[in-house]
Amino acid sequence: MSASSGPRVIVVGAGIVGAACAEALAEVGCRVTVLEGGLAGAGATAASMGHVVVMDDPEPQFALSAWSRRLWTERAPELPAECEDHPCGTLWVARDEAEMDRLRRKAASYMTRGERVEILDPVALREAEPQLRRGLAGALRVPEDRVLYPPGATRHLLERARANGAVLRERSAVERVEPRRVRVGGGWQGADIVVVAAAAAAAQLVPALPIEPRRGHLVITDRYPGFLRHQVIELGYHAHALDRESVAFNVQPRRTGQILIGSSRELVGWDPAVNTSVRARMLRRATDFVPGLSALQALRTWVGFRPATPDGLPLIGEWEPGLFVAAGHEGLGVTTSLGTAGIITSLALGRPTVIDPRPFDPRRAEVVRA
Numbered sequence: 001m002s003a004s005s006g007p008r009v010i011v012v013g014a015g016i017v018g019a020a021c022a023e024a025l026a027e028v029g030c031r032v033t034v035l036e037g038g039l040a041g042a043g044a045t046a047a048s049m050g051h052v053v054v055m056d057d058p059e060p061q062f063a064l065s066a067w068s069r070r071l072w073t074e075r076a077p078e079l080p081a082e083c084e085d086h087p088c089g090t091l092w093v094a095r096d097e098a099e100m101d102r103l104r105r106k107a108a109s110y111m112t113r114g115e116r117v118e119i120l121d122p123v124a125l126r127e128a129e130p131q132l133r134r135g136l137a138g139a140l141r142v143p144e145d146r147v148l149y150p151p152g153a154t155r156h157l158l159e160r161a162r163a164n165g166a167v168l169r170e171r172s173a174v175e176r177v178e179p180r181r182v183r184v185g186g187g188w189q190g191a192d193i194v195v196v197a198a199a200a201a202a203a204q205l206v207p208a209l210p211i212e213p214r215r216g217h218l219v220i221t222d223r224y225p226g227f228l229r230h231q232v233i234e235l236g237y238h239a240h241a242l243d244r245e246s247v248a249f250n251v252q253p254r255r256t257g258q259i260l261i262g263s264s265r266e267l268v269g270w271d272p273a274v275n276t277s278v279r280a281r282m283l284r285r286a287t288d289f290v291p292g293l294s295a296l297q298a299l300r301t302w303v304g305f306r307p308a309t310p311d312g313l314p315l316i317g318e319w320e321p322g323l324f325v326a327a328g329h330e331g332l333g334v335t336t337s338l339g340t341a342g343i344i345t346s347l348a349l350g351r352p353t354v355i356d357p358r359p360f361d362p363r364r365a366e367v368v369r370a
């Protein structure tokens, strides 16, 4: 298909998911326009940790994450420096024997699904990550996980889309979407397909979409190269925790030498304020695992909004003919952006998909609001 003859597609939203969709659709010859209400990559994507991770999730999410991480790994050699690609792997840390039992079950679950993992005893753990406190029971290493700088990765995907003829319009908030057209700046703009990739704001454009913002805090430190070697997470962390308010230990070494400290989840709508008590709990949790963090200089705290769905799975696919959705990726949208783009492109062009798209069908009865 040539760039001039493919379907016209409007992608609403230039976060990492919209950018990946734009890249993949432009690559196969679609004539893509991306309409972004603010600045590209400045939404949930900019607030994110950028951990490209395969969690021990139920099958549909596992399949999407594993496939997407493979796509990131395959393109790692060509990623520009601004993506800050860092193949550091993940360490899931167990505090005691009870957690070690869970960790062994987690290891078995990964291995049955073909994922390479390694169990570390306390001595090996100390060697792998000397800043962790003594007395921990062990860890599970997932060596193929990696870390990216999400705004840089988004810019890169958009650049590749533009190289195939896509047009990006920032500060162009879409007021309404309908199949095959959107209203922007008071006028209607037509296309063959509209893809809504507006994260939690997708529910403002398609009100029946059950996506809500789940606030998360992150703290970033000054530069301490070599302080940590892996993304390190407590075993109890879950990317789709449904509690109204939760904190978990999750720290990341950035390519810059900075340390990113998370994580928290709260359901408070779009309130952009830093919750100082949640931040304090989050930091206490982190220093309990890595005592040396308390001596580091924290530079900034921010919040972002994970786009959460009731069943924890993203909404990817056709909503009605001429209108597609790619939203609701909660805490895994950086990881799964490339797989999402693959599914949207195959479905939009009526081609076979690489993984089963049905679990992500946005019309699935159990998640659609009555």
Ligand SMILES: Cc1cc2nc3c(=O)[nH]c(=O)nc-3n(C[C@H](O)[C@H](O)[C@H](O)COP(=O)(O)OP(=O)(O)OC[C@H]3O[C@@H](n4cnc5c(N)ncnc54)[C@H](O)[C@@H]3O)c2cc1C
Residues within 6 Å of the ligand: 012, 013, 014, 015, 016, 017, 018, 019, 035, 036, 037, 038, 039, 040, 041, 042, 043, 044, 045, 046, 047, 048, 049, 050, 051, 052, 053, 172, 173, 174, 175, 197, 198, 199, 200, 201, 202, 205, 215, 216, 217, 218, 303, 304, 305, 306, 307, 326, 327, 328, 329, 330, 331, 332, 333, 334, 335, 336
């Ligand atoms: C604290 C935190 C940590 C996270 N850590 C990780 C992690 O380690 N790994 C991981 O994989 N994921 C992580 N995530 C999740 C990840 O950030 C999201 O799942 C992902 O960024 C979603 O991408 P998106 O493109 O759908 O959303 P966004 O980046 O929010 O993009 C949506 C875009 O749509 C635009 N938009 C909205 N409404 C309109 C409109 N009407 N018209 C035009 N444009 C519009 C917005 O301006 C925005 O730019 C984290 C999230 C948070 C908050």
